[in-house]
Amino acid sequence: xxxxxxxxxxxxxxxxxxxxxxxxxxxxxxxxxxxxxxxxxxxxxxxxxxxxxxxxxxxxxxxxxxxxxxxxxxxxxxxxxxxxxxxxxxxxxxxxxxxxxxxxxxxxxxxxxxxxxxxxxxxxxxxxxxxxxxxxxxxxxxxxxxxxxxxxxxxxxxxxxxxxxxxxxxxxxxxxxxxxxxxxxxxxxxxxxxxxxxxxxxxxxxxxxxxxxxxxxxxxxxxxxxxxxxxxxxxxxxxxxxxxxxxxxxxxxxxxxxxxxxxxxxxxxxxxxxxxxxxxxxxxxxxxxxxxxxxxxxxxxxxxxxxxxxxxxxxxxxxxxxxxxxxxx
Numbered sequence: 001x002x003x004x005x006x007x008x009x010x011x012x013x014x015x016x017x018x019x020x021x022x023x024x025x026x027x028x029x030x031x032x033x034x035x036x037x038x039x040x041x042x043x044x045x046x047x048x049x050x051x052x053x054x055x056x057x058x059x060x061x062x063x064x065x066x067x068x069x070x071x072x073x074x075x076x077x078x079x080x081x082x083x084x085x086x087x088x089x090x091x092x093x094x095x096x097x098x099x100x101x102x103x104x105x106x107x108x109x110x111x112x113x114x115x116x117x118x119x120x121x122x123x124x125x126x127x128x129x130x131x132x133x134x135x136x137x138x139x140x141x142x143x144x145x146x147x148x149x150x151x152x153x154x155x156x157x158x159x160x161x162x163x164x165x166x167x168x169x170x171x172x173x174x175x176x177x178x179x180x181x182x183x184x185x186x187x188x189x190x191x192x193x194x195x196x197x198x199x200x201x202x203x204x205x206x207x208x209x210x211x212x213x214x215x216x217x218x219x220x221x222x223x224x225x226x227x228x229x230x231x232x233x234x235x236x237x238x239x240x241x242x243x244x245x246x247x248x249x250x251x252x253x254x255x256x257x258x259x260x261x262x263x264x265x266x267x268x269x270x271x272x273x274x275x276x277x278x279x280x281x282x283x284x285x286x287x288x289x290x291x292x293x294x295x296x297x298x299x300x301x302x303x304x305x306x307x308x309x310x311x312x313x314x315x316x317x318x319x320x321x322x323x324x325x326x327x328x329x
Contacts, residue, residue, distance in 0.1 A: 006064035007264070007300070009307045017067045017231060017263035018060050022084055023047050024268050026074040028102050029138030030126070032165055032194055032203055037138070038073070045269040045285065050080055052288040054087045056266060059296035061093035067231045071100045073268070076109065082116045089117030096231060100124065100163065104141055106148025111155040120159030121152055122190075127170065128177045136170055149187070161188040161248070166209040175217065182245030190235045190248030195276075211251035218247060233263065258310035264300075272300060274307040 007015040024047075029037045048056070057068060068088045075081055088097045098120040099113065106123065113121075125145060127133045133142040152160055162181075166172060178189045193211045196204040215236075223238035226246065234257070235248035251257060258275075265273040270288050271281030282303050287295035 007060075007304060009304050011307075011309055013261055014064065015262055015264050015304070016064055017069070017233065018057075018065045019069045019071055019263055019265045020053070020056070020088075021071050021073065021266065021268045022053070022075050022081065023073040023078050025077045026072055026102070027077055027104060028074065030124075031136055031138075031170070032167060032200060032207065033197075035203075047078070047268040048270050048285075048288065050083055050087060051291065052270065052285075053084055054091075055288050055291050055293055056270070056284065056296060057088050057091045057094065059293045059300070060264075061091050062293065063297055063300065064093075066094065067096040067098070068094055069098050069100060069233075074102050074104070075099060076101050076105055082109075082112050085113055085116040085118050089119075096120070098122065098159070102137070103145035103148045104139075106145065107151040110148065110152040110157065114152075114155045114157060118157075120161070121157055122161040122163050123149060124164075125162045126164045126167065127174060128181060129174060132170055132174070136167070158186075160186075161190060163190050163192060165192045165194055166211065166214065167194060168207045168209050170207070172209055175214070178247075179243075182247065183243050186244045188235075188237060188246040188248050190237075190250055192250040193253055195252055210253060211249045212254065215249055215251075218249075223247060230262070234261075252311070264304075272303060274303065275311055277311045278308075 009015070024038075024044075025040075026034055026038050029035060057065075070081070070084065070088070078084070085097055085099070088094055096119045097117060099118055100122040101124070103123040103125065106121070110121075123145060125133075126136045128142070130140065130142045134140045149160060162178075164171060164178065181187075182189055191211060191214050194204060194208045196208075218238050221240070223240045226237045226239050233250075234252070235250045237246050237248040239246050265276060266284070267273060267281055269283075270285035271283050273281045282299075284296055284299060287299060
């Protein structure tokens with residue numbers, strides 16, 4: 001890699017990880033994200049094409065990106081998701097391609113995605129209770145999602161993680177359910193602090209739980225924190241000798257959460273977001289549509305100079321993020 005092209009901001013943070021939203025569409029109605037379902041916007045730009053995604057990934061790989069996480073919305077609502085995985089994985093310099101999904105068609109697609117080169121899967125699974133799962137997502141799909149996890153394991157996926165947003169009224173009392181799940185299952189369950197967005201202010205006030213309360217529970221039960229690797233995301237992971245799986249905590253409201261930020265985000269419309277809660281996205285679409293990798297590199301490096309030291313979530317500022325489906329959280 002040409003060090004002169006590597007992505008580094010004014011705080012000295014290096015960016016080797018790209019969260020790439022391939023669609024803002026989602027087929028679920030999660031109460032903390034899209035409680036009324038996906039509404040669409042006739043005035044919005046369409047999602048990037050496969051060729052535009054290839055240009056984007058090539059540019060970021062040239063700047064030192066080594067990990068791509070495909071997100072949505074729900075990325076599997078794109079019929080060409082398998083081709084997107086292939087394009088990302090075959091790009092020189094990209095070492096890891098992982099996917100965040102709600103798992104609605106995981107049992108059908110796991111083998112296909114594995115063959116395309118996908119390295120790992122995170123499944124959004126906010127409850128292991130069937131009724132609670134339906135209350136949160138609007139769909140009675142828990143057995144289907146759990147079957148998908150089993151199928152993913154059967155076709156060879158060893159990097160399987162579950163994401164659960166902490167919700168005071170819906171799953172805060174189910175900590176032991178998740179502990180029992182990872183006692184024998186070699187998966188990581190990561191609890192994520194509910195984040196306020198432009199559309200969920202009332203729900204946030206009623207349901208936010210600080211991850212530090214979960215951390216205290218873990219420490220009292222003998223869980224030990226695991227050191228991070230350079231390509232890891234924001235989760236702090238914990239291991240216990242009596243459990244096959246791990247527990248992770250993603251705590252954006254914690255002190256110094258942004259200090260070691262290593263990731264940038266591109267929305268499905270080709271807008272670069274320097275932070276999940278930045279006040280605006282910056283369009284790369286013209287260069288992407290023209291296939292101009294060098295222009296994408298130049299524009300991205302210039303924009304990175306203005307990346308802030310951290311978000312201001314604790315002050316209630318949610319920036320341009322109207323819902324988590326917009327950028328995949």
